[in-house]
Amino acid sequence: MPYYIGDVIKDSRKLIARTPEKFEETGIRVRLNTRVEGIEAERGEVLLAKGERLAYDVLVMGTGAEATLPDMPGTRQDGVFTLKNLRDGINIKEYIKESGCRRAVIVGAGFIAMEMSEALTTIGLETSIVYRGELPVKKWDPVFSGMVLEELTRNGVSFISHNSPIAIEKHSTGLCLVTGAGTVQADIIIFALGVRPNIRLAREAGLAIGESGAIKVDPSQHTSREEIFSVGDCCESYHRVSKQWTHIPLGDMANKQGRVAGRTIAGYPMIFPGVVGAQSFKVFGLEVAMTGIDEKEAQKSGYTPESTIIWGSPVARSMNEGQKLGLKLIADRGSGMLLGAQAAGHSGAVSRINILSACLWSGMGLDEIGYMDLAYSPPFSGAWDMIHTAAQILGKKL
Amino acid sequence: MPYYIGDVIKDSRKLIARTPEKFEETGIRVRLNTRVEGIEAERGEVLLAKGERLAYDVLVMGTGAEATLPDMPGTRQDGVFTLKNLRDGINIKEYIKESGCRRAVIVGAGFIAMEMSEALTTIGLETSIVYRGELPVKKWDPVFSGMVLEELTRNGVSFISHNSPIAIEKHSTGLCLVTGAGTVQADIIIFALGVRPNIRLAREAGLAIGESGAIKVDPSQHTSREEIFSVGDCCESYHRVSKQWTHIPLGDMANKQGRVAGRTIAGYPMIFPGVVGAQSFKVFGLEVAMTGIDEKEAQKSGYTPESTIIWGSPVARSMNEGQKLGLKLIADRGSGMLLGAQAAGHSGAVSRINILSACLWSGMGLDEIGYMDLAYSPPFSGAWDMIHTAAQILGKKL
Numbered sequence: 147m148p149y150y151i152g153d154v155i156k157d158s159r160k161l162i163a164r165t166p167e168k169f170e171e172t173g174i175r176v177r178l179n180t181r182v183e184g185i186e187a188e189r190g191e192v193l194l195a196k197g198e199r200l201a202y203d204v205l206v207m208g209t210g211a212e213a214t215l216p217d218m219p220g221t222r223q224d225g226v227f228t229l230k231n232l233r234d235g236i237n238i239k240e241y242i243k244e245s246g247c248r249r250a251v252i253v254g255a256g257f258i259a260m261e262m263s264e265a266l267t268t269i270g271l272e273t274s275i276v277y278r279g280e281l282p283v284k285k286w287d288p289v290f291s292g293m294v295l296e297e298l299t300r301n302g303v304s305f306i307s308h309n310s311p312i313a314i315e316k317h318s319t320g321l322c323l324v325t326g327a328g329t330v331q332a333d334i335i336i337f338a339l340g341v342r343p344n345i346r347l348a349r350e351a352g353l354a355i356g357e358s359g360a361i362k363v364d365p366s367q368h369t370s371r372e373e374i375f376s377v378g379d380c381c382e383s384y385h386r387v388s389k390q391w392t393h394i395p396l397g398d399m400a401n402k403q404g405r406v407a408g409r410t411i412a413g414y415p416m417i418f419p420g421v422v423g424a425q426s427f428k429v430f431g432l433e434v435a436m437t438g439i440d441e442k443e444a445q446k447s448g449y450t451p452e453s454t455i456i457w458g459s460p461v462a463r464s465m466n467e468g469q470k471l472g473l474k475l476i477a478d479r480g481s482g483m484l485l486g487a488q489a490a491g492h493s494g495a496v497s498r499i500n501i502l503s504a505c506l507w508s509g510m511g512l513d514e515i516g517y518m519d520l521a522y523s524p525p526f527s528g529a530w531d532m533i534h535t536a537a538q539i540l541g542k543k544l
Numbered sequence: 545m546p547y548y549i550g551d552v553i554k555d556s557r558k559l560i561a562r563t564p565e566k567f568e569e570t571g572i573r574v575r576l577n578t579r580v581e582g583i584e585a586e587r588g589e590v591l592l593a594k595g596e597r598l599a600y601d602v603l604v605m606g607t608g609a610e611a612t613l614p615d616m617p618g619t620r621q622d623g624v625f626t627l628k629n630l631r632d633g634i635n636i637k638e639y640i641k642e643s644g645c646r647r648a649v650i651v652g653a654g655f656i657a658m659e660m661s662e663a664l665t666t667i668g669l670e671t672s673i674v675y676r677g678e679l680p681v682k683k684w685d686p687v688f689s690g691m692v693l694e695e696l697t698r699n700g701v702s703f704i705s706h707n708s709p710i711a712i713e714k715h716s717t718g719l720c721l722v723t724g725a726g727t728v729q730a731d732i733i734i735f736a737l738g739v740r741p742n743i744r745l746a747r748e749a750g751l752a753i754g755e756s757g758a759i760k761v762d763p764s765q766h767t768s769r770e771e772i773f774s775v776g777d778c779c780e781s782y783h784r785v786s787k788q789w790t791h792i793p794l795g796d797m798a799n800k801q802g803r804v805a806g807r808t809i810a811g812y813p814m815i816f817p818g819v820v821g822a823q824s825f826k827v828f829g830l831e832v833a834m835t836g837i838d839e840k841e842a843q844k845s846g847y848t849p850e851s852t853i854i855w856g857s858p859v860a861r862s863m864n865e866g867q868k869l870g871l872k873l874i875a876d877r878g879s880g881m882l883l884g885a886q887a888a889g890h891s892g893a894v895s896r897i898n899i900l901s902a903c904l905w906s907g908m909g910l911d912e913i914g915y916m917d918l919a920y921s922p923p924f925s926g927a928w929d930m931i932h933t934a935a936q937i938l939g940k941k942l
Contacts, residue, residue, distance in 0.1 A: 386917075396920065397920060397927045398917075398918070398920035398927040398928070399917070401927045401928060402915050406915075418915065419912060419915050419916075420917075421917045422917045423917070424917045424918050424919040424920070425919050425920070425921070426919035426920070426921040426924055427921050428921060428923040428924070433924075435919045435921075436919075437917075437919060496895070496919055496921070496924045497894070497895035497898065499919050500895060500898075500899045500918050500919055501898045501899055501901075501902050502902075503899075503916070503917055503918055503919060504899050504900075504902035504903050504906075504908075504916065505902050505906075507908075507912070507916050507917065508902075508903075508906035508907075508908060509906075510902075510905075510906060514817060514905070517800050517804075517816065517817050518817075518901070518902065518905050519784075519796075519797070519818075519819045519820045519821070519822045519835075519901055519905065520796070520822050520898050520901055521822040521823050521824035521833045521834075521835060521894055521897050521898055521901060522794060522795060522796035522822070522823070522824070523823070523824040523825050523826060523833075523894070525826040526824055526826070526831075526894045529795045529796040529799045530796070530799060
């Protein structure tokens with residue numbers, strides 16, 4: 147009989163409460179709030195608290211990832227949070243409500259920080275982002291990060307750059323984030339510094355860990371032991387463009403890997419075909435998206451990258467009411483293949499990046515992308531879409 | 545010295561006026577309002593009025609297509625229009641303004657008819673569509689055509705089905721469209737019955753005409769004579785899915801073919817890689833799009849089509865405010881390859897169809913599409929996008 151161990155986090159509390167029951171109906175025993183202390187892989191047993199053991203034939207490790215909290219004084223007190231799962235979200239909401247927060251500080255400037263800054267501003271909090279670097283969302287080209295910064299500022303979010311937190315102090319007036327450059331007052335502080343895969347159990351069980359620091363898996367989600375599978379934020383994914391195994395912890399991949407492992411275990415073997423690194427976020431009125439790899443990753447993967455950025459209209463120019471879209475393409479000088487793309491604008495960024503993700507998926511070159519057939523209609527693009535134009539311009543630079 | 549003969553239709557009158565001048569600057573002679581009477585291909589000469597002849601080494605035929613006007617009494621009078629080019633658009637606008645039209649009738653129910661019904665309703669005209677069939681935009685599945693009909697009705701457009709026009713009469717109260725089933729009063733009548741390629745000159749010059757009725761070309765846009773090229777709405781395009789040469793007259797293809805012919809003539813030979821039939825339109829608040837081929841075309845092309853329609857949310861369900869998106873996929877039972885897709889909804893239809901166009905372009909199968917990496921973020925899709933879900937459901941049916 148299969149077991150399901152760990153947190154079941156779903157859309158709402160109602161679902162959380164119902165999930166065990168749903169599983170039980172299908173003959174699956176669910177044990178929530180049950181901590182796994184270790185895995186004895188040779189014996190095929192999972193160790194629970196108080197010496198209890200569960201035998202398994204097949205084990206799936208979905209241990210996820212953990213939000214990074216810096217090692218500094220004051221992070222373990224009321225009003226200081228990380229945000230990784232639904233429970234964190236509920237805790238933050240309740241704390242804001244109960245303690246009447248007015249000022250929020252977010253440490254970090256990745257896309258969780260961007261989404262949080264919008265959410266907190268929208269419910270009326272005076273919100274600041276504290277970041278050690280110059281610009282937010284540094285995975286994107288600085289021109290796009292600059293657009294994000296403008297959007298934050300336009301919406302009243304303070305962006306405090308070049309500041310690394312050293313400690314959090316509790317004063318009578320609230321919390322105080324001490325940085326190398328000064329202090330920032332707050333009623334709530336949220337750390338959004340990314341995540342680390344939870345691999346302790348896997349490592350202790352002797353499973354191979356990849357260079358990315360996440361659990362090594364094969365395309366059917368087997369770990370280095372055939373009877374142990376791993377899926378989601380704790381394991382690696384094969385990147386179809388860089389040809390490397392990477393750790394890109396995103397919800398859609400976790401879903402797909404879960405399905406692949408499930409089918410394989412159930413006797414309908416399947417391959418997880420990998421990722422191209424497609425991702426997107428919204429911050430206030432701005433769409434920001436990317437796919438594939440950037441110049442630095444391209445170089446590491448043995449390509450000779452060349453890139454271009456163009457600015458244009460997400461719809462036909464005659465129908466444009468001031469919307470501007472930026473699109474960057476990165477391609478390999480040797481082969482003419484597309485390697486990656488980034489986009490930002492008030493509309494049309496995600497749709498372009500998704501088209502280009504499909505192009506990356508099948509390994510298309512700029513020649514083809516420049517003349518590919520898209521569903522032209524003035525409310526949705528020009529007769530030459532920005533994708534065509536960018537591919538042609540970059541093609542000439544190769 | 546190259547010549548440019550014919551109408552130069554651009555975005556605005558100003559551009560029309562300027563274009564000859566712009567061409568002259570680059571050493572190209574432009575002769576507008578110059579009718580070509582014939583082509584003497586063996587002599588390499590174009591015949592103009594009054595016996596004038598122009599010699600050529602290379603000739604490009606961009607004779608376009610002509611809006612269909614039925615052969616019936618009363619179509620050649622004031623207030624009766626077709627809509628194919630900018631001049632037609634200007635004429636219609638001026639007529640409405642000058643004669644104080646209140647009631648418009650559109651004959652036909654393709655996507656030009658849909659766009660016109662929105663435009664006319666928006667400027668305050670009481671608008672009716674008269675159509676011989678049951679539902680508008682019959683190239684789409686009836687469920688999507690039904691959504692279009694609802695959108696028309698919701699916005700006050702009358703859809704008069706099962707009516708074929710027989711004549712137009714002029715009464716003291718305005719125009720009267722007589723149909724097999726009755727009469728419809730109007731101040732302006734617009735025929736939107738599709739277009740026919742203008743091939744008279746080509747045929748008389750002995751050029752090969754394809755089965756589709758348009759000028760036969762090769763992938764570099766040569767006609768059956770190497771020195772004569774043809775591009776745009778008058779010639780055929782290679783359909784990458786049906787593997788047939790077809791006549792799909794759309795502005796984006798015309799643009800691309802023009803570029804291919806131009807480069808080839810200039811000594812930088814290029815191939816027009818064909819089309820997948822991607823197209824879209826907007827009618828009021830509805831996005832409607834398709835790509836590839838439908839079941840009937842698939843059967844004709846030797847495939848064994850299977851299809852599915854799913855209904856879902858264009859964004860994550862938790863963020864959806866009542867938007868519904870319908871997505872139909874058509875695939876080949878034998879190979880599992882995607883053959884076509886259709887979508888309609890208040891948002892998200894065109895973006896899905898464009899992703900699927902890129903999939904069709906490179907010949908992807910449902911297995912891959914069902915697990916393809918897209919830029920997931922709740923404001924833009926679910927973790928499983930509707931594309932994934934539809935591909936998986938259809939995959940199980942094969």
